[in-house]
Amino acid sequence: MPTSKKPAVGRAAKNYDPSYSKGGPKGAPKGGSKSPGHRGYRADEGAPKKQRWNADERAARSGERSSSDRPAYGDRPAYGNRTERPAAGRSERPAYNDRAPRTDRPAYNNDRNNDRPARGGDRPSYGDRAPRTDRPAYNNDRNDRGGDRPSYGDRGQRSERPSYGDRAPRTDRPSYNNDRPSYGDRAPRTDRPAYNNDRPARGGDRHSYRDRAPRTDRPAYNSDRGGDRPSYGDRGQRSERPSYGDRAPRTDRPAYNNDRPARTERPSYGDRPARTDRPARGERPAYSNDRAARNDRSNDGGHSSNFYPDRDSKPKFAAGDDVVLERLEAIATTAADVVGVTFGDLGLGGNIVRELALLGAPSPFPIQAATIPDVLAGRDVLGRGKTGSGKTIAFAAPMIEKLMENNGAKDRKMARKPRALILAPTRELALQIDRTVQPIARSVGLFTTQIYGGVPQYRQVSALQRGVDIIIGTAGRIEDLVEQGRLDLSEVVITVLDEADYMCDLGFLEPVQRILRLTKKNSQRLLFSATLDKGVASLVKEFLTNPAVHEVAGEDQASSTIDHKVLLIEHRDKASIIGQLVDRQGKTLIFSRTRAYAEQLADQLEDAGVKATSLHGDLNQARRTRNLQMLTSGRVNVLVATDVAARGIHVDDIDLVIQADMPDEYKTYLHRAGRTGRAGKSGTVVTLIPKQRRRRMEDLLDRAEIDSSFTTATPGDASITALANL
DNA sequence: AAAAAAC
Structure with a gap:
């Protein structure tokens, strides 16, 4: 019975006003009541003036x-x-x-x-x-x-x-x-x-x-x-x-x-022997740049035979170790191979080609030229192209072409089951991918929807009910909707894993496996990443068949437009040095290891008068989206982010990346660094470390095959002001 | 440590 307040207010009565339960009748005046029986009553505080x-x-x-x-x-x-x-x-x-x-x-x-x-x-x-x-x-x-x-x-x-x-x-x-x-x-x-x-x-x-x-x-x-x-x-x-x-x-x-203190120091990993089991670049098998040869490689079968790591070698790749996994044996395409090739030559239809041109992609990049024919041929594909090299279009365009060919836009019935799925590790990345995929899909009458968490699900669900062809999203919400019976992946015939190696990381692998198992058996799967390595072997083994492996030749440090610098600093100087580095015109992206520190640093910078904001998982999705947008639009010059922003995120004109905490993994370094130096522009990556980390940092850079200077720095040093003046 | 679900 509603008027029986006993149970409902048990806790309140105890904490606030023991007499409450004897209280007045229901329907009493609203808050601030003069009625002593009402919980809003406050004898000692002249209720009337308290509105x-x-x-x-x-x-x-x-x-x-x-x-x-x-x-x-x-x-x-x-x-x-x-x-x-x-x-x-x-x-x-x-x-x-x-x-x-x-x-x-x-x-x-x-x-x-x-x-x-x-x-x-x-x-x-x-x-x-x-x-x-x-x-x-x-x-x-x-x-x-x-x-x-x-x-x-x-x-x-x-x-x-x-x-x-x-x-x-x-x-x-x-x-x-x-x-x-x-x-x-x-x-x-x-x-x-x-x-x-x-x-x-x-x-x-x-x-x-x-x-x-x-x-x-x-x-x-x-x-x-x-x-x-x-x-x-x-x-x-x-x-x-x-x-x-x-x-x-x-x-x-x-x-x-999470007010956990920002831990900037990790115990010590230093003694871990540097693993260098990766074959030197030069040892990679000769590339066959010959297009004809590539076209009939369908019967080579060679890639997959030695694709998986030895079973007994697996334990070596324990989580937490930053090891360089063996490179995948890949067919490399060079820029020269692509000269004069058009998207049409690769097999894409007119509408898609036109849409790509509108998107600013009049002709294919190497990774696109490499993977599009194989995707169109229905093969499973692994693609590696450095950050910002055009991977999204490399899988999106042919995927859409294929969907269109098979019964494409004719099937517009309500609640049709989606036929393609693109999985990304973060919501921001899923959003960004959709921004590329959707216009292409729309140009041929296909529909996409994003399925990711942090936002109400009803719009996503009703989109599904209307019927969509391509789903782009993150693992959690996708599984959630599947469990609710609102999403059926059984007709998915093409699945893409973007940042595939990351999707195989601890914590991601299992949901990804569960989702892949829900898609059509033996359907086409595409795995892409800038750091694609044998870490994806377990997925490949279960879900891919004789995959074609592609990469772009000549993507190494020498060809990079990114300048790398390591500053050896006193920990106590970190904040002021960052403040000085950030005192500049261009856009700066700062990476922190923890959410709390990202937040704190952004606050400090703001207090110091810098237009800065943060991006991390402690923010609600609305703020995440907006804060990222603030950097994109230039409303702020500085974004302090956790590794949520390390992969895939593209913001034009970031010319400085600061790593307030060094990354744990060489791959993380590469991805963070890849937020700058895009579109052929130059960029700088500055990593701040205490000097006792130097050895670890050198090892990490070795694994990433990056050359970097090391400079001892204190606030106000010329080395810092020089960077700020870039 | 971070990321990824919650009508």
Whole structure:
């Protein structure tokens, strides 16, 4: 019985007001009541003048709330009702205010303003949001759009904004507010061109597809909505509902507790013998650059026979060891092989070729020329091309061509099962891949959707219900939807693993295996990575058949446009040295080993007046998406990230990568470094280490086959200012 | 250590 408060408030009564349970009748005045029986009553504090609790009070008391007062939300973990809440509910929104702050409360200080960007100009269009009835339209899977408006925290507060004043505690916010005005333009996202730049794949001079942005035919949704089916009449409304997506992020909350101290020093691995079982580059079998020879290699079978490591050698590759696995024996393609070859020559159809040109890829890069014919031929393919060499198009374009050939766009029936799957290790990467894949797919009438966590699932699910052909996503949510019976992978005939070697890492391998087992047996699988090695052997063995292995010749340190420097520093100087390095014009990406340190460092830089933000797994997806976008758009010059940003992420014009903590693995080094020096531009990688790490660092660089200078540095040294002036 | 799920 609702009026029986006993059970519902057991905890509250104990903690707050023992007399409460005897209390007054239900239906008493709202919070701040003068009724002694009501929980809002505060005899000692002139209730009348206390209109409303401020954030602190709410935080302090939120745990004591009686669910019977707010039956709808009491312990509601999900926001289920929220979506149904009638417009009227909005006037109640004050209640919501409490909730938002709550989520972050434990880590109030960490909660760098990032989360409230949206507040001001973002929501100008709220008024027209009215058409709630058209909600079905939500289908539009505008995933990453949602990202912009992280928390409904801002939502409710809208009308109550005045009360913001009480929120005092967030003193760290100041600079943010200043930026905020410019947020206004965010909503329409006309500035999105930046998105297009994200396409990781294209190196070279093609990074200029930004000009392509104004694709008026699908302006805003370009990247996100898997379902941007034109046939969906609701399109128009979309712009008015930009907001919903972000609600979900609450799930990230618990993670905030990590106040673990940033560990910058790891015990000691130094004694691990440097493994050099990798054959020297030169020893690799002679490349057959001959196209004809390559074409009939289908019967060579040679690659796969010695592809797997010896069984007894496996234990050597224990997790945690940074070892260089044997290279895959690959067919190498050189740039010279590709001269004069067009995408059409490789077997792609007219629509796709045209779309690629629009994307800024008029002719194939070596890795694309190498893998496209084999993918079209239906073979399993392993592809290795250095960071930014065009791997996304290398698998995406032929994959789409194949899907189209087999019954392609004719099959538009609702709830058709997806026929292709692209798996990525991080959500940002999945998003980015979709930005490349979707336009190509759309050019031939195929549809894509993103399936990744951290955002509400309903848009993803409804996209699936409408029917999509290509799924791009991360492992967790994909498995989740499969378990819910909302996603059926049994018709998937092409599966791509991007960053395949990483997907074989501890923690990723098993989910990936489970997902692959759900796809059609003996279907086509494509594995790509810049650091593809025999670490993928277990996957290859179970899921691939006689794979063709491709790489691009001549991709070594000598051909790199990246300059590497190691600074030997005192640990206590680290922050000030970073501050000095970052005092410059270009975009800088800083890698930290832990989320907490990334957050802390970003805070420190901001405090020092640097426009900086962070990217790591402790942020909700909305903030992740937005913070990355802030670097892309140039709103900040500095992004401090964990290794979540190490792989695949493409941001134009990052010219300096700073490793505030050295990476554990040589592969991580290569991927982090690969965020710069893209598109043939020059870039610099600076790694800060205490001098006792020098030996380990040298070993790591050896494994990565990188030459680097080592310089002892203290704050203010010329070596540092020189770097800052690059 | 980080990443990846949570209507």
